[in-house]
Amino acid sequence: MLVLLVLLTAAAVACGLLGSWQLDRAEVRGAQAAHEARDKILLAPPVAIGELLGAHETFAGELVGRRVTAVGQFTGEQLLVVGRAHDGQVGSLVLAELRVLDDGTGAGTGTGTGTVSPSDAPVLAVVRGWLPEGAEPPGVPSGDVSVTGYLQSGEAAGPGTGSGGALLPDGQTDSISMAQLAGRWGTPIYTGYVVQSDPAPESPMLQLDPPALPGSGFAWRNLMYAIQWWIFGGFALAIWIRSVRDEAREPAEPAL
Known part of the structure; x- marks a missing residue:
């Protein structure tokens, strides 16, 4: 035994x-x-946004981190998304309204076809970069621009932007809620936003790290x-x- x-x-x-x-x-x-x-997703060459996502289409989880390009015009409307940390500092994201004139599909969404004006083009929210507290965001480029960045899903509305929540100064928000942006900027609007990976040269904005991927x-x-x-x-x-x-x-x- x-x-x-x-x-x-x-x-x-x-x-x-x-x-x-x-x-x-x-x-x-x-x-x-x-x-x-x-690495396979984040290092892949960018594709036209219309190949992955159309305005008002449901944002699928596997689209997070995909690199895309969009051609359009900034309207000049910008918001500061407050309370966002970067490298241990608290600051704000600079969120801009881009009217997409060419989504890369050739489906008649841009001025090149003569069918859609910038005011009627779909809205794409673009995070241009990060600023420390107290810094003023630089103005957006004028005319037609090509934006490259990472896709990210929209966020739930924060307490500072919902009805009955704490009020924030004009031009500020505490979340990137696509529903609230649609109410502010109009529709059609993309259900995800783009984190720009090619910020303007000599800009005070800092480039953000690629988004975390699910898995x-x-x-x-x-x-x-x-x-x-x-x-x-x-x-x-x-x-x-x-x-x-x-x-x-x-x-x-x-x-x-």
Whole structure:
């Protein structure tokens, strides 16, 4: 019985260690896979926004981080999205209204076709960059511009912009809510916004880091292997416990 105990205990310990090793591999491989997937998305060449998203179309989660370009005109309307941290400092995002004249699909959304004027073109919210508190945002470029950046999903309305919430000064907001922007800037409007990755030269605005991408960063296959090893270790302990119980139930041999 003692030999059986030693063998089963060793087997249970070995299974536990192998399970822990597989769990560690699940985290390492998952993080590596997530990093590679992130680089694949963020380093991919930009595509025309119309190839991924149209005005009023539902914003899918897999669009976060995709690089796009849009051709249009800034209206001059800008908002400061207050309370946003960057490199440990609190400041504001500079959010501008862009009227998209060419979404890259050739579907007649731009002035090049002579069918849509800038005032009727769909609205795209563009985060131009980040400013420290107290800094004044620079003016937007005039005329037709090409904007390149990362897609990001809209946010829920913050307490400073909702009805009955705390009031903010004119020209400020605390969220990038597409519904509220539609009420301010009009429709049609894109359901996501663009974080500009090519800020104007000599601008006081700082470029933002690429957005965080959704995903678990976990290798589920290795996790299943870890669970299997732990189950095997549990079987070894169960066999030992049953052996002890069976031996306890056996009647003692009569003394001579």
